[in-house]
Amino acid sequence: MAGNTSRPGATVVSRVLALLGAFDETHRRLTLTELARRADLPVPTAHRLVGELAAHGALARTPSGEYVVGRQIWSLGVLAPVQTGLLEAASPFLHDLYAATLATVHLAVRDGTQVLYLDRLSGRRSVPVVSTVGSRLPLYPTGVGKVLLAHAPERVQVEVLSSLTRITPHTITQPARLRAQLARVRSDGYATTVEEMTLGACSVAVPVRRNEAEVVAALGIVVPSLRRDRPRLVAALQVAAHGIGRSISDGS
Incomplete structure (x- = not known):
């Protein structure tokens, strides 16, 4: 929610951005009154700009x-540099992963203290998940999020670990335990979750690296269980992530 955009001297641009910023993962549909309140604008001003x-x-x-957010904003959003080259490079690998597993496949990046989902492939046989393309979720209870958090700057990790909220009975909310898990993510090269974000859904994810060093994204799969297929899924993800990383490195 934007703050103080109703003050004298606030620019039209700042007010428009406040209105657009009123939308988020839990506020996809807003009335005019709600838009005005969340953007900190008088209703008549919000009415005119909306x-x-x-x-x-x-x-x-x-x-x-x-x-709701219109098509024009979505069309502009997909042109963002964080998406264009990465999405183009990742698309064939995501489709190969989905064809091989018929499981939900995610490509995600870190956006502050949240994970931003750039792409998702799923079908009728896939495990139901809460993520959608363009949605943001917490880093700590998701597979792709844990990968990105493990490779995030220390200040980001401190901020996330200071406000861990239980989402399901299986969500890890003990900072020491999560820190140990993040250390294993860095050493093992992959992250897993077991019903931490959604009951009945487990995930495994790996980092996507540019020039074999910088972690720029995470690639993950959501399945009902990891008891038998974890090694196979990790191997498939790592092959795909390496291919994506090589593609974006060659194009940079």
Whole structure:
């Protein structure tokens, strides 16, 4: 939620960005009143700006009168450098992984203290998950998130470990235990979760490295259980991650 955009002198750009920033993973549909409140704007100001954003396709109004992010914003978002080259390089490998496993496959990057899902492939036989393309989830209870957190700067790790919230009965919320797990992620080269984000869903993920050094993304698979297939899934993920890393390194 944006702050103090209603102050005198606030620019139109800052107010528009506050309105767009009012949307997040848990606020995908907002009424005009909710938009104004979350953007810290007077309702008449929000009404005027929202109308212009809707007219240009940045927002769209649902039949029930709520507003959602429009296609124009999505079209611009996919042009972001963090996505274009990485998504193009990763796409064939994600499709190969999905074809081989029929499990939900994720490509994700770190966005501050959250994991941002850039792509997801799944089918009717896949385990139901809460992630969607463009969604953000906490780093610590997700496989791809743990990979990214393990390779994040110390300040990010400190911030995340200072506010661990239980999402399921299996979510790790003890900082010392999570730190030990992150150390194993760095040494083993992969991360796992067992029903920490969603009951009935386990995940395994590996880092994607540029020039075989910098971790720029994480590649993960969600399955019902890791008891038998973990070695096979880790191997498949590592082959795919190496291929993606080589592609983005050659193109950089």
